[in-house]
Amino acid sequence: MVTLSRQRHAAVFRAIADPTRREILGMLRRHPRSVGEIAANFGTSRPAISKHLRTLRAAGLIATTRQGTARICALNAEPLRAVRDWITAYEAFWADTLHSLKRHVEDKP
Secondary structure, rough: OOOHHHHHHHHHHHOOOOOHHHHHHHHHHHOEEEHHHOOEEEEEEOOHHHHHHHHHHHHHEEEEEEEEEEEEEEOHHHHHHHHHHHHHHHHHHHHHHHHHHHHHHHHOO
């Protein structure tokens, strides 16, 4: 049985798998933006950008609020901790591999 936590983590990984969505997150890292401002930065249709935003919102990576007629999107980086935690689990492996390579190179005559 898949736990709710695992489902949320999977949604985050699916959301950041797309380069357009990663670019949107990068834009929002600087400051919140309206949907129109976000869409203006891409050569795709506004409905396509809206679909990306829905995916990011479903993963909990962005929050939207209304300001008049505009929808403002803001980054919520908290779910990205799942990505950091997953990568951290491999740091020991990478460190061991690099140390092994260093020993191998240094042992060469």
